Amino acid sequence: MNIPFSKVPLGGNEYKYIDEVLKSGWLTTSSKALRFEKLFSEYVGVRYACAVNSCTSALHLAVEAAGIRKGDKVLVPSLTFTASAEILRYMEADPVFLDVEYGTGLISPSVLKKALDKHPDVKALILVHYGGQAPLMTSHEGDGILDICRQKKIILIEDAAHAFPAKFNDRFIGSFGDITCFSFYANKTITTGEGGMLVTDNEEIYKRAKIMRLHGINRDIWERFTSNKSSWEYDVVAPGYKYNMPDVNAAIGLAQLEKAEYFRSQRQRCASFYYNELKNVPEIDLPVCAGPLENHSWHLFPIIIKPGAKVTRNDFIQMMAGESIGTSVHYKPLHRMTYYRDTYNLVPDDFPDTERIWNGTVSLPIYPGLKDDELNYVCGTIKKIIQ
Ligand SMILES: Cc1ncc(COP(=O)(O)O)c(C=O)c1O
The missing domain is CATH 3.40.640.10 (Type I PLP-dependent aspartate aminotransferase-like (Major domain))
Structure with missing residues (x-):
């Protein structure tokens, strides 16, 4: 795949x-x-x-x-x-x-x-x-x-x-x-x-x-x-x-x-799949959905690799790519970007929760055309890499 x-x-x-x-x-x-x-x-x-x-x-x-x-x-x-x-x-x-x-x-x-x-x-x-x-x-x-x-x-x-x-x-x-x-x-x-x-x-x-x-x-x-x-x-x-x-x-x-609503509901299907399949993986924190699933547009599904996991976020991305699965990172925070950091003298300690996210965050594929067997392959690969 x-x-x-x-x-x-x-x-x-x-x-x-x-x-x-x-x-x-x-x-x-x-x-x-x-x-x-x-x-x-x-x-x-x-x-x-x-x-x-x-x-x-x-x-x-x-x-x-x-x-x-x-x-x-x-x-x-x-x-x-x-x-x-x-x-x-x-x-x-x-x-x-x-x-x-x-x-x-x-x-x-x-x-x-x-x-x-x-x-x-x-x-x-x-x-x-x-x-x-x-x-x-x-x-x-x-x-x-x-x-x-x-x-x-x-x-x-x-x-x-x-x-x-x-x-x-x-x-x-x-x-x-x-x-x-x-x-x-x-x-x-x-x-x-x-x-x-x-x-x-x-x-x-x-x-x-x-x-x-x-x-x-x-x-x-x-x-x-x-x-x-x-x-x-x-x-x-x-x-x-x-x-x-x-x-x-x-x-x-x-x-x-x-x-638009059809696309959204299809992305929600992907999100539900991830929640079900990954909820018992202790090395990962799943994104918190603040309201009902239907209220979310599900543009992103960012998981967090916890600090104790056997792979780092960067290794994880590399290994997923090795299994032909594309992922991304949202985001390297602006307080870490040269321009904002230097112009406004920003330090990571002032952004503790953003830092926790940044250290482990990886966004998984989520789009209407993603089939259940593909989602299954993504989840299986995640477990193989991380457990
Ligand atoms: C949070 C956020 N704001 C603004 C933008 C800019 O959007 P555009 O590429 O349409 O200018 C993006 C693009 O990715 C975004 O993620």
């Missing part, structure tokens, strides 16, 4: 919709992107969606539209991809890195409260839904992440690169914070090849993001070429960016969106 770490599920209407785009003769942002925005916002249950060329772009537009500027402090977990923090540096703002909870890999309300006591001048939180699930967002007692942000008047920006479709209680992620950003990168839960989406209920934020998405021009391309006002006439109201999503990509996104 040969089991890659990730494999894109295609086979729906991708070819049909791309064909429609090619035949239309209009390859950049147009009706497919508009439709993708409309259907995505309806799916999530949010008023506005802005399709862009990556989640990184969406996050950049989010902090720009939220008014994060030079010298502002913004909380961000250390256990994440660099995009979650680098966009703060684009604005010359400063990330304040947080430890995450062992088990879920999420920022917990207690870590957030402590951080806000220590840094009362923080402007915003970038909340990463690590692996595809949300932490406690709201509660009757008012001690969820969203509750705390509201009480302390902190802007909540959600990095939901892993979390579509995912829910907290009965609401989709994307309908909680001030702004939420999704990724449609090739290995994500639904893909457009490269792509992202910014969603918000705030009209001002939406308008600003839409303008900044396309050079700071006050009319978007589609509107310019379809309205009866002359197409050459536009104004530039800010030095914006070039972040729009082309229709070829949106066509793939529309097809993927139709199957």
Whole structure:
């Protein structure tokens, strides 16, 4: 068997919709992107969606539209991809890195409260839904992440690169914070090849993001070429960016969106398989699912090789590769990356739980096309290597 770490599920209407785009003769942002925005916002249950060329772009537009500027402090977990923090540096703002909870890999309300006591001048939180699930967002007692942000008047920006479709209680992620950003990168839960989406209920934020998405021009391309006002006439109201999503990509996104829940349920099947087969392996800690399995998008299934095990994480990855099984690591924490470590004088001792995760974490293959006999082979190989 040969089991890659990730494999894109295609086979729906991708070819049909791309064909429609090619035949239309209009390859950049147009009706497919508009439709993708409309259907995505309806799916999530949010008023506005802005399709862009990556989640990184969406996050950049989010902090720009939220008014994060030079010298502002913004909380961000250390256990994440660099995009979650680098966009703060684009604005010359400063990330304040947080430890995450062992088990879920999420920022917990207690870590957030402590951080806000220590840094009362923080402007915003970038909340990463690590692996595809949300932490406690709201509660009757008012001690969820969203509750705390509201009480302390902190802007909540959600990095939901892993979390579509995912829910907290009965609401989709994307309908909680001030702004939420999704990724449609090739290995994500639904893909457009490269792509992202910014969603918000705030009209001002939406308008600003839409303008900044396309050079700071006050009319978007589609509107310019379809309205009866002359197409050459536009104004530039800010030095914006070039972040729009082309229709070829949106066509793939529309097809993927139709199957998003099917894909999610298939990944849940993989997760359940792993939980069943690996629960009695004492050398491994399995990821903690904070809510019902159905609320998790199951983008990742990161296990942790415990310190006493007979193989190290790095040897384990090598041995799995030797058996033709692809794995990955999410993540080498940002406090260990040269740029952040040296710029902000970060030391591992300040991130004890993130360090415990980092020392043993390995992400297993999880995608809709992964068959039960392949999952069985992965689990058998893990046991052979580790026991
Ligand atoms: C947590 C997180 N945030 C942001 C991103 C950036 O997404 P994109 O590649 O769409 O810019 C990623 C990509 O892997 C991610 O894992």
